[in-house]
Amino acid sequence: MADIDTVAVLGAGGIMGFPMARNLARAGLQVRAWNRSREKAEPLSGDGVTVVDDPADAIDGADAIVTMLADADTVAGTVEGALGRATDGAVWIQTSTVGIDATARLRALADEHGVPFVDAPVLGTKQPAENAQLVVLASGPEQVRDRIQPVFDAIGKKTLWVGEAGAGSRLKLVANAWVMSVVEATAETVALAEGLDVDPRQFLEAVAGGPLDLPYLQLKAAAILERSFDPAMKLTLAAKDARLIAEAAEQHGLDLPLVRTIRNRFAEGAREHGDKDMSATYLTSAPDRG
Numbered sequence: 001m002a003d004i005d006t007v008a009v010l011g012a013g014g015i016m017g018f019p020m021a022r023n024l025a026r027a028g029l030q031v032r033a034w035n036r037s038r039e040k041a042e043p044l045s046g047d048g049v050t051v052v053d054d055p056a057d058a059i060d061g062a063d064a065i066v067t068m069l070a071d072a073d074t075v076a077g078t079v080e081g082a083l084g085r086a087t088d089g090a091v092w093i094q095t096s097t098v099g100i101d102a103t104a105r106l107r108a109l110a111d112e113h114g115v116p117f118v119d120a121p122v123l124g125t126k127q128p129a130e131n132a133q134l135v136v137l138a139s140g141p142e143q144v145r146d147r148i149q150p151v152f153d154a155i156g157k158k159t160l161w162v163g164e165a166g167a168g169s170r171l172k173l174v175a176n177a178w179v180m181s182v183v184e185a186t187a188e189t190v191a192l193a194e195g196l197d198v199d200p201r202q203f204l205e206a207v208a209g210g211p212l213d214l215p216y217l218q219l220k221a222a223a224i225l226e227r228s229f230d231p232a233m234k235l236t237l238a239a240k241d242a243r244l245i246a247e248a249a250e251q252h253g254l255d256l257p258l259v260r261t262i263r264n265r266f267a268e269g270a271r272e273h274g275d276k277d278m279s280a281t282y283l284t285s286a287p288d289r290g
Helices: 017-026 038-047 055-059 072-079 100-112 126-130 142-155 167-195 200-207 215-225 235-251 257-273 278-285
Strands: 006-010 030-034 064-067 091-094 117-119 134-138 156-161
Touching (some): 006 017, 017 030, 017 038, 017 126, 017 142, 030 038, 064 142, 100 167, 100 235, 134 167, 142 156, 167 200, 167 257, 200 215
Parallel strands (some): 006 030
16 A cells, blocks of 8 residues: 555544644645644645645545544544545544444444554553644554554554554553542542642642652642643533543443542533633632632
């Protein structure tokens, strides 16, 4: 098969999709970008990206199709009428976090159009995406892996191939369960400290450098203390992912009360603070100072 030369990025105006498209272009690939709100993707033209008005125009002639969109329905609605324009040999690389059942549905959609499907959600948020430091959790047919590796090399620091399509999404749910547990625990620990008239910085200093310390704890705690909730990952999207994790656990007969609590807490916070960073879950727990 021919090398990957042209990549279509659908969802190129988002927190993740924008830097991914930019890094693909900076790696020397020809990039055609689409976003529902075109103005959010338009700055990519400064990096040589061709911004188009229709997903089908992005897909037409592309060797690889990368989707990075909010949820499964958005992914399906975006590509359903456009995959017919895919050229022979084009590969669909699905990087959005959509869960287990939806990944199977999207794979079936790809099969209907004869397009190889690679399930490749990514670990990392805004800054890792900007710095091409994502971790790609890839799964899909072996015969396309070497061919599409340059796409992953352009956006990430590491690629893990973990099996047939669907395995990547299962691993992503497991990883996100840990990430969201850390965020909620950090938020509630800061809230507890403040409620007990303890300076949260004393807690952070107490654990710093020890086995209980985490760079992510320090990062998110600092954001909470500064009340700086510029989104690396929006709370509304984290709430969606937490719901997918809880649903997967229930479908597999697992009793995970912490997962259920995080799902409910994120959903509660997202109703008022959905456009803020997921660390804004703290605001639901913050002590009432009158």
